[in-house]
Amino acid sequence: MGNSTHKQTGHKQTGPSPTVSGLSATTPSEGLFSTYQNGHFFCELTNSGAPLDPRIDLLRQRLNALPLDDLRARAAQAEQELYNLGITFTVYSERDAIDRILPFDLVPRVLTQPEWRHVEAGVKQRVKALNMFLWDIYHDQNVLKDGIIPRELVVGNANFCNAMMGLDVPGGTYIHIDGTDLVRDETGRFLVLEDNGRTPSGVSYVIENRHTTLRVMPDIASGIDLMPVDEYGMRLQSALCQVAPDGVDNPQVVLLSPGIYNSAYFEHVFLAREMGVPLVEGRDLVTENDRVYMRTTAGLRPVHSIYRRLNDDFLDPEAFDPSSMLGVPGLVQAYRKRNVTIANAIGTGVADDKAVYAYMPRIIQYYLSEEPILSNVETHICAEPEGLAYTLANLDKLVVKPVGESGGYGLLIGPHATREELAEFSRKLMDDPANYISQPVVQLSVCPTLCETGLENRHVDLRPFAVTGKDTWVLPGGLSRVALKRGSLVVNSSQGGGSKDTWVLAS
Amino acid sequence: MGTGIMTITVDPIATLPPQPLLSRYAECSMWLARYMERIENLARIIDITETFVRSGATDGWQAIIQINADEETFLKAHGQYTAERIISFYVIERDNQTSIAALAHAARENARSLRPIISVEMWAQLNVFTNFIRDLKASDIRPGEISTLCTKIKEECQTHTGITEGTLYRDQVSVFYNIGRFLERADQITRLIDIKYHTLLPSEAGVGSEVDISQWSALLRSAAGYHAYRRVMAGDIRPSSVIGFLLKSAAFPRSLTTNLRLLHNGLTQLRRDYRLLASSNILERVEHLSAVLESQTADQIIVSGLHEFCDWVQSELQQVQNEIAQAFWPAEPVVVRPLQSLPPLEPFPAFSSQTQSHSQA
Numbered sequence: 079m080g081n082s083t084h085k086q087t088g089h090k091q092t093g094p095s096p097t098v099s100g101l102s103a104t105t106p107s108e109g110l111f112s113t114y115q116n117g118h119f120f121c122e123l124t125n126s127g128a129p130l131d132p133r134i135d136l137l138r139q140r141l142n143a144l145p146l147d148d149l150r151a152r153a154a155q156a157e158q159e160l161y162n163l164g165i166t167f168t169v170y171s172e173r174d175a176i177d178r179i180l181p182f183d184l185v186p187r188v189l190t191q192p193e194w195r196h197v198e199a200g201v202k203q204r205v206k207a208l209n210m211f212l213w214d215i216y217h218d219q220n221v222l223k224d225g226i227i228p229r230e231l232v233v234g235n236a237n238f239c240n241a242m243m244g245l246d247v248p249g250g251t252y253i254h255i256d257g258t259d260l261v262r263d264e265t266g267r268f269l270v271l272e273d274n275g276r277t278p279s280g281v282s283y284v285i286e287n288r289h290t291t292l293r294v295m296p297d298i299a300s301g302i303d304l305m306p307v308d309e310y311g312m313r314l315q316s317a318l319c320q321v322a323p324d325g326v327d328n329p330q331v332v333l334l335s336p337g338i339y340n341s342a343y344f345e346h347v348f349l350a351r352e353m354g355v356p357l358v359e360g361r362d363l364v365t366e367n368d369r370v371y372m373r374t375t376a377g378l379r380p381v382h383s384i385y386r387r388l389n390d391d392f393l394d395p396e397a398f399d400p401s402s403m404l405g406v407p408g409l410v411q412a413y414r415k416r417n418v419t420i421a422n423a424i425g426t427g428v429a430d431d432k433a434v435y436a437y438m439p440r441i442i443q444y445y446l447s448e449e450p451i452l453s454n455v456e457t458h459i460c461a462e463p464e465g466l467a468y469t470l471a472n473l474d475k476l477v478v479k480p481v482g483e484s485g486g487y488g489l490l491i492g493p494h495a496t497r498e499e500l501a502e503f504s505r506k507l508m509d510d511p512a513n514y515i516s517q518p519v520v521q522l523s524v525c526p527t528l529c530e531t532g533l534e535n536r537h538v539d540l541r542p543f544a545v546t547g548k549d550t551w552v553l554p555g556g557l558s559r560v561a562l563k564r565g566s567l568v569v570n571s572s573q574g575g576g577s578k579d580t581w582v583l584a585s
Numbered sequence: 586m587g588t589g590i591m592t593i594t595v596d597p598i599a600t601l602p603p604q605p606l607l608s609r610y611a612e613c614s615m616w617l618a619r620y621m622e623r624i625e626n627l628a629r630i631i632d633i634t635e636t637f638v639r640s641g642a643t644d645g646w647q648a649i650i651q652i653n654a655d656e657e658t659f660l661k662a663h664g665q666y667t668a669e670r671i672i673s674f675y676v677i678e679r680d681n682q683t684s685i686a687a688l689a690h691a692a693r694e695n696a697r698s699l700r701p702i703i704s705v706e707m708w709a710q711l712n713v714f715t716n717f718i719r720d721l722k723a724s725d726i727r728p729g730e731i732s733t734l735c736t737k738i739k740e741e742c743q744t745h746t747g748i749t750e751g752t753l754y755r756d757q758v759s760v761f762y763n764i765g766r767f768l769e770r771a772d773q774i775t776r777l778i779d780i781k782y783h784t785l786l787p788s789e790a791g792v793g794s795e796v797d798i799s800q801w802s803a804l805l806r807s808a809a810g811y812h813a814y815r816r817v818m819a820g821d822i823r824p825s826s827v828i829g830f831l832l833k834s835a836a837f838p839r840s841l842t843t844n845l846r847l848l849h850n851g852l853t854q855l856r857r858d859y860r861l862l863a864s865s866n867i868l869e870r871v872e873h874l875s876a877v878l879e880s881q882t883a884d885q886i887i888v889s890g891l892h893e894f895c896d897w898v899q900s901e902l903q904q905v906q907n908e909i910a911q912a913f914w915p916a917e918p919v920v921v922r923p924l925q926s927l928p929p930l931e932p933f934p935a936f937s938s939q940t941q942s943h944s945q946a
Contacts, residue, residue, distance in 0.1 A: 163705065164712045174719065338697045350701040356607050357701040374605035375757060375861055375913040 109142030110149065111526070114533045120266040120523040122187045122538060133302050133583055134188050140298045141185065146532055152294045153184050153528055159293065165286050167341045180283055181576030184295060187525045187538055187558045188581045194305070197260065197268055197542055198552045200452030203442060205256050205544050208275055208429045210445040212252040216242045216425065226444050227437045228461065228512075231481075235434075237427025239390065241397060241410055247423050248321040249548050254421035255314070255385070256544040257281075257557075260452065262523035269455045269520065271539065273438070275430040276422060277387050280557040280577075281543045282348035285310060287579040303584040305554035310543070311352025317547030318353075318383040321419050329382035331355045332372060334363070336388055336404045346387055353385075360388075365408030368415040383419045384409075390424050433481035436515045455520055461512040469516040470507060473500050476516040478507070493519060522567055525578065527560055537561045538578065539569050555580035603859050606757040608914035610702060613695040614758050615909070618765030620692035624685050625742035626773045631675060632735035633807045635728070637799075638668065645803075646671045652780040653683045672731055677721050685738065689718040704752035707745070714741045757859055764851040764909070771844035772902050777807055778831055779895035801827050808839050828891065829883030841898065845875045848905070863912035867905055874901050 116124055123138060124130070141149075157179060160166070166177035189197070214221050215232050222229045232238060257278025259271040285307050292299055315331060322329035335346035337359045350357035362372050363381065371378035386393065392402040397410035412418045428434065434441075436457045442450045458465035458476075469476060478490040490503045507514055524535035542556035558578040559569035569575040630649055638645045646668050650659050655674075658681060663670040679686045693715040700708055718738075726734060746766075753759045781804045801822050805811040814830050814837075834840040852868045855861040878898075886894050 162713050163709050164700070338694065343697070347700040356610075358607065359609070362607055362609055372605075373608045373914075375608055375611045375761075375855075376605050376859070379605045 110144060110146060110533050111138060111142045113531070114526050114535065116524050116535050118264060119521055119535060119537070120262050120264050121535065122262075122523055122525040123185070124526075125266075131188075131190050131583060134190075137186070137188065137298065137302060141526075141533075144298075149184065149528055153182075156182055156184060156290050156294045160286070160290060164344060165282075166344055168339075168343060169341065170339055181562060182287060182290060183527045183536075183560055183562075183576050183578045184291065185526050185528060185533065186291060186299075186579040186581045187540075188583065189555065190583050191585055193268075194554060194582045196451065197540075197556075198554075200268070200270075200450070201256070201258050201542050201544050201552050202550045203446065203448065203451050204258060204270070204273065204438070205253060205546055205550050207438070207442040207445050208256070208273065209250060209252050209546070211441050212423070212426060212429055213247075213250050214445075215428065216252075217244065221441070221444060224444070226440055227434065231431075231433045231437075232428060235428045235431055237390070237425065237431060239425030239428075241414065242423065242425040245414060246416070248323065248416075248419055249546075251321055251421075251546050251548075252423040252426050253429070254317055254321065254423075254546050256546070257541045258452075258544070260540045260542065260556075261455070261520055262540075264521040264523075266523065268452055268540075270435075270438070270452050271455055271520075272432075273430040273435060274541070275426045277389065278541070278543065279342050279345055279387075280541055280559075281310060281553065282345040283577050284543070284553065284555060284557050284580065285352075286348070287577060291579040302581075305582040305584050307553060307555060310545070310553050311349065311354075313545045313551050313553075314349065314385070315353040315355065317545045317551075318385055318419070318421055320547030321421065322382040323416055323419060326382050330372075330380060331383040331385065332358045332363075332381050334358055334360070334384050334386040334388055334406075336360075336392070340387075342387065349385070360403070360405045363406040363409070365406060365412050368408070368412045368417055370406065370409065370412050370418045381418060383421065385421050390427065393420070393424065431481070432479055432515065436481070455517050458516045460507060460514040460516065465516070466507065466511045469514070470504055472516075473504060473507075475518060477519055478503065478514050478516040480513050481515055491519070525558070525560065527562070527578075529562075529564075534564065536564070537567050537569065540580065554582040604756065606761075606859075610699060610758060611761040612910070612914045613698040614761040615765035615768075617692055617695040617699060618762045619769040620688045620695065621742055621745050622766055622769035622773065623683075624688045624692070625739055625746075626769075626777075627675060627683075627685055627688070628735040628738040628742070629809065630777070630807050631672065632732055632739070633803050635672075635731050635735070637803045648780055649675060652776050655681070655683060668728065672726055672728075673723065676726050676731075676734070677723065686718055686721065689715045699758070702754070702758055704748070704754075706748050706752050710741070710744060710748055714745065717741075757855070760851050760854050760859070761913075764848060767844040767847040767851065768902060768906060770839050771841055771848065772899060774808060774831055774839055774841050774844070775895040775898045775902075777804065778828055779892055781807070798822050805830075810837055810839060813837055825883045825887055828887065832878065832883060832886070842875065842878055845871055845878065849875070861913070867908045867912065870901065870905055870908065874898065 114124075123134060125134065160179040160182060161177065164177060166179050169176045169178060211221060215238075219229075219232075221227055222232060253275040255278060257274040257280065259274065260268050261271050262268055288307050318331045319329050322331075331353065332355055333346055333350045333353065335343065335350075335357055337343070340346070346357055356362075356372065358372055358381075364371050364373065364378065366378070370381045370384070372381050388404055391399045393405045394407060394409040394411075395402050395405055396407045398405075409418070409420075410424070413420050413424070435454065436459045439450045439454055442448060458469050460466045460469050460478075469478065472492075473490070474492045474495070476490075476492045478492070480488045488506070490499070492500070495503070522537040522539065525538045526533040527536040529536070538558050538560045540556050540558055543553045545551050545553070558580045559575050560578050561567060561569045562576050627649075630652070634645045634649060647666055649671060650656055650666070659666075659671070659674055662678070662680070663674060674681050675684050677686050678684050679690065681687060693711065696703065696708060696711045696715075721734075749759075749762065753762065781800075801824065802811060805814050805827060808831055810831065813834075814827065817830065817834070818826055830837060830840070832841045835842055835846075837843060849868065849871050852864045852871065856864045856868065881889075
């Protein structure tokens with residue numbers, strides 16, 4: 079008998095559980111959860127260890143009582159609906175727009191209020207430190223002078239943008255929209271895997287997943303009080319108004335998209351709609367006298383805040399890639415004259431780089447004099463003698479990642495490597511230790527997920543989204559991505575990952 | 586009312602100044618409407634022709650080629666006229682820009698651009714409809730099935746029109762949408778008359794015969810006007826009265842006069858409600874068109890040259906389209922600056938001193 083089933087039975091004995099209305103009572107031994115096992119991983123729903131919140135137990139009972147066919151029918155209905163509504167990412171072939179939905183799993187992932195408060199505080203702390211770090215490296219560079227982080231790692235970084243030097247961005251905010259990738263280890267501890275401080279995507283799925291859940295599983299969600307996710311657009315719009323250039327009473331915010339051929343176009347549509355602002359493309363904007371305007375039926379109208387979903391390189395052919403047709407000539411000059419705000423600021427990529435990531439605990443310490451609330455995945459910096467020694471001694475247990483700007487090559491997954499590969503990698507490491515960091519393989523947490531044979535455990539991660547104008551607000555929950563292949567740790571949508579609704583229990 | 590403090594409640598929505606509309610949205614909105622009207626029109630014509638041909642008359646299919654002036658493109662692709670090839674050409678062949686498949690694709694692309702501002706209902710229906718059209722195969726358009734398919738397409742277009750009427754927020758976007766729809770209807774009715782008239786009229790001997798009457802009936806049906814015509818004109822089906830009905834009936838939703846009136850309303854709305862004064866010149870052109878139409882009877886139009894009249898109307902409508910584009914979405918940004926002549930960005934003072942200190946550090 080699986081661990082989870084045992085827990086559920088145990089809870090029933092220790093406390094009253096809310097009644098399951100409208101659904102037939104099913105004993106755990108014959109319900110959907112009867113075959114579910116979370117193995118040695120931390121389970122997001124059966125919460126290996128801690129006492130179970132009665133609402134999670136209620137959710138599990140309700141799910142357990144559903145016949146598998148019923149759950150499958152609802153899943154099909156959800157996917158059809160997502161497809162018909164065009165909640166899709168788009169792959170363009172020669173002449174067709176092929177819409178694909180991000181596979182959606184109906185079994186929600188649930189965070190309790192204390193869990194969420196912890197994540198929220200950690201994300202806020204991190205965003206604050208990242209913004210202070212960016213201000214510093216684009217102004218006095220004390221963090222470099224004080225030797226907290228190697229100078230070359232920052233100023234030699236491909237994402238470091240010289241044009242940002244000395245520019246005073248409104249509110250000191252560089253990263254207005256942040257997505258922090260979190261995982262949980264086998265003890266249920268949240269760990270930061272990566273910071274996304276450029277143009278993090280996925281927030282539209284968080285909100286649409288909630289809508290879908292409530293449409294196809296109203297009976298399952300009924301009476302379970304969740305923190306709402308609908309506020310995101312308003313929060314974002316208000317943050318973008320807060321950071322508009324000084325002296326503008328009624329700022330015009332726009333969302334700048336590469337256009338309908340971009341795979342994330344649906345998200346751009348979604349965000350523009352939720353904010354109630356125009357979704358513009360580069361060709362809709364012009365600059366004149368270092369000010370930005372949009373082309374309307376009534377002529378040119380001023381634009382003050384731009385939420386851009388274009389990478390730095392494409393923003394302005396005059397300042398960056400001259401061959402890019404997606405951007406707006408003169409935009410960077412207007413930005414430097416402080417006539418327009420760009421969110422996220424240009425040059426934020428330097429802060430979410432793998433190399434800088436390794437220094438984040440020290441960066442948080444340096445600017446805030448606080449311990450990080452959310453730890454990094456244990457990271458060894460091979461540029462430092464202890465880090466290198468540890469990495470060399472434990473190579474077969476570690477993932478070693480190159481931090482160089484042309485990353486992506488030369489990743490070593492120790493446990494999967496042959497003796498020859500390990501030996502060869504040791505030599506590479508010793509030749510150029512500064513180019514590497516190493517991390518243990520994290521046993522990601524799992525969540526029950528509808529698969530071929532019923533509910534099985536699949537690995538999940540979590541990307542909470544933070545919005546920063548003058549203050550930071552974090553959308554309750556975040557995007558839970560799920561690896562749909564058995565045993566796979568890869569949750570990326572491009573590699574067969576899906577997503578789940580993420581519930582944060584109210585109070 | 587006493588001497589107390591008078592409170593005035595102001596509806597904040599009603600008092601907001603008109604929101605500016607992105608030029609691109611106006612353009613896409615207008616073309617979305619035009620493409621959807623074209624699809625509906627084409628489906629109706631294919632449907633009617635199929636029925637018409639099945640009931641004994643021959644040669645009906647070629648008229649569609651003529652309406653769209655597609656002789657050259659068609660013959661290049663297919664060599665010879667057969668019912669199957671013509672249907673395929675107009676329903677599923679994406680290489681033919683006037684096919685339902687190509688129009689649906691274009692409608693979809695415009696709707697995708699408009700997604701931030703059209704209703705979710707509009708998008709969802711369009712998405713399902715255009716996916717359906719995209720997936721049509723040769724086996725779906727066999728002669729026995731084409732009528733059912735056309736009926737479905739017409740219904741989907743009308744559903745689109747209804748959803749739009751019921752859900753599209755009535756700001757500039759909807760005005761441009763309506764302008765597109767009425768412009769297209771005005772254009773389509775003249776094309777229909779022009780070609781049918783030329784196809785049908787030459788056979789002098791046939792005037793008044795049974796075949797002739799069924800042909801004129803088919804023309805009315807192609808314009809969804811058969812029963813309305815019957816109500817107005819009782820038993821009389823003559824070329825001049827059919828043409829008069831299609832051109833000049835103020836009550837028929839697809840007549841030229843109705844659509845010129847609605848087009849005029851739309852342009853007036855732009856000028857009055859949104860202060861877009863550039864519509865003034867365009868309004869004058871539409872007024873002139875209407876005046877020319879109203880100043881003569883259908884008989885007079887036929888005598889002085891129906892084809893020439895239809896031609897003239899079409900070219901005037903094309904002008905209206907061009908002038909709208911010129912006024913509201915000029916092709917070039919207002920400020921054109923060639924890249925080469927731009928001065929280089931001046932280096933930021935803070936930046937140059939910092940880099941120097943790095944390199945020396």
